[in-house]
Amino acid sequence: MRTTVGIIGAGPAGLLLARLLHNAGIDSVVLESRDRDYVERRQRAGILEQGTVDVLREAGAGERMDREGLRHDGIELRFGKRRHRVDFPALTGGKSVMVYAQTEVCKDLIALQLKDGGPLLFEAEALAVEGAETDRPRVRFRHEGVEDVLECDYVVGCDGFWGVARRAFPAELSRTFERTYPFGWLGILADVAPSHDELVYARHDRGFALLSMRSPSVSRLYLQVPEGTDAEEWSDERIWDELDRRFETADGWTLERGPITQKSVTPMRSYVHEPMRHGRLFLAGDAAHIVPPTGAKGLNLAVGDVVTFARALTHRDETGSDELLDAYSATCLRRVWQAERFSYDMTTMLHRDPEANGFDLRLQLARLERVTASRAAETDLAESYTGFPIG
Numbered sequence: 001m002r003t004t005v006g007i008i009g010a011g012p013a014g015l016l017l018a019r020l021l022h023n024a025g026i027d028s029v030v031l032e033s034r035d036r037d038y039v040e041r042r043q044r045a046g047i048l049e050q051g052t053v054d055v056l057r058e059a060g061a062g063e064r065m066d067r068e069g070l071r072h073d074g075i076e077l078r079f080g081k082r083r084h085r086v087d088f089p090a091l092t093g094g095k096s097v098m099v100y101a102q103t104e105v106c107k108d109l110i111a112l113q114l115k116d117g118g119p120l121l122f123e124a125e126a127l128a129v130e131g132a133e134t135d136r137p138r139v140r141f142r143h144e145g146v147e148d149v150l151e152c153d154y155v156v157g158c159d160g161f162w163g164v165a166r167r168a169f170p171a172e173l174s175r176t177f178e179r180t181y182p183f184g185w186l187g188i189l190a191d192v193a194p195s196h197d198e199l200v201y202a203r204h205d206r207g208f209a210l211l212s213m214r215s216p217s218v219s220r221l222y223l224q225v226p227e228g229t230d231a232e233e234w235s236d237e238r239i240w241d242e243l244d245r246r247f248e249t250a251d252g253w254t255l256e257r258g259p260i261t262q263k264s265v266t267p268m269r270s271y272v273h274e275p276m277r278h279g280r281l282f283l284a285g286d287a288a289h290i291v292p293p294t295g296a297k298g299l300n301l302a303v304g305d306v307v308t309f310a311r312a313l314t315h316r317d318e319t320g321s322d323e324l325l326d327a328y329s330a331t332c333l334r335r336v337w338q339a340e341r342f343s344y345d346m347t348t349m350l351h352r353d354p355e356a357n358g359f360d361l362r363l364q365l366a367r368l369e370r371v372t373a374s375r376a377a378e379t380d381l382a383e384s385y386t387g388f389p390i391g
Ligand code: FAD
Pocket: 008, 009, 010, 011, 012, 013, 014, 031, 032, 033, 034, 039, 043, 044, 045, 046, 047, 048, 102, 124, 125, 126, 127, 158, 159, 160, 161, 162, 163, 164, 185, 187, 266, 284, 285, 286, 287, 293, 295, 296, 297, 298, 299, 300, 301, 302
């Protein structure tokens, strides 16, 4: 099989890239190791930055998002039983975010791709990328038990943190930067209307908690738990009791309970692989970088990467110049590091580090006080949350 751009992975990065290239008249093939049902059900991100919303609309993939997504103009920070609202449009000159689940973004993009895009092969596992330094890179893959080769002009590894694309970078070229955290998130989906109309980020001595949502009738909630926690250790009642404690306010706010339909634990990690390009192999999304989820940057970073790649390749087609492709890694990494900084700041400001001493805890409260007392500090949070420019 032969194509212009071989895309490994049908997460948000790979699927959106296929759509952007299709719209630009560039053909591609997407290889995805899992089946369609798995990709469409995997519970993950829920918050789209303004820039991501704009990109999906421009790509022709925003119709259902505009109908069913929930526009959010702020978040609440909760600590010391007090509540503080951060008003995004007032602080950023009109920006907001959209609650629309990653599962839905993927479903919409898959439907478009299957309707009029290039091939999207499920249960097609990439085994290795070869010849990245040549002008004919190849992806070896296995589909329906048969090994095959996809010959390309370019390969984009959108295969997530555990994918194979990154392994094709020579060791002497790769530099990685990493930090792990001694806690994770226990996430639940519950069939109950969200108890607040905006997201609530709560810092509590017992640990962080987050109230989010998937629709007007489905709540998404997260609890900080120790690293390595098994979700099955947490009964439904224990989860609701713990959420009640961490969200408690002085003004008697209450959390509505409902049937829990899903629970799982996510580890927390910060990770960046530099560079994001080797020859004709490019990395995008979680394949190149991971942020801890606090602040909801992962999917939005993936979108920025593939927009940057699609623009660069279109520029080459139109002008013959490799200038933007050559700048791909540096362009993406500038934005990636801003998101790493913000996600780290949000994580360390809101979570209870089991090793923190009294000084650390006082500092944490001082950081929260600063955000609520200084318009400049609050503006910094609002600008970062609603998103950094792409490119
Ligand atoms: P992935 O979604 O991981 O997709 C990679 C794809 O490649 C997968 O489908 C995988 O099956 C496939 N693949 C892997 N190996 C191979 C192979 N060898 N061959 C073929 N296919 C392969 N981000 C946000 O922006 N906002 C949020 O609110 C948010 N909340 C989150 C909450 C949680 C609990 C978690 C875990 C993450 C959250 N994120 C959030 C992060 C976000 O989900 C990821 O950053 C996003 O999925 C990255 O997209 P991707 O396409 O790069 O990678």
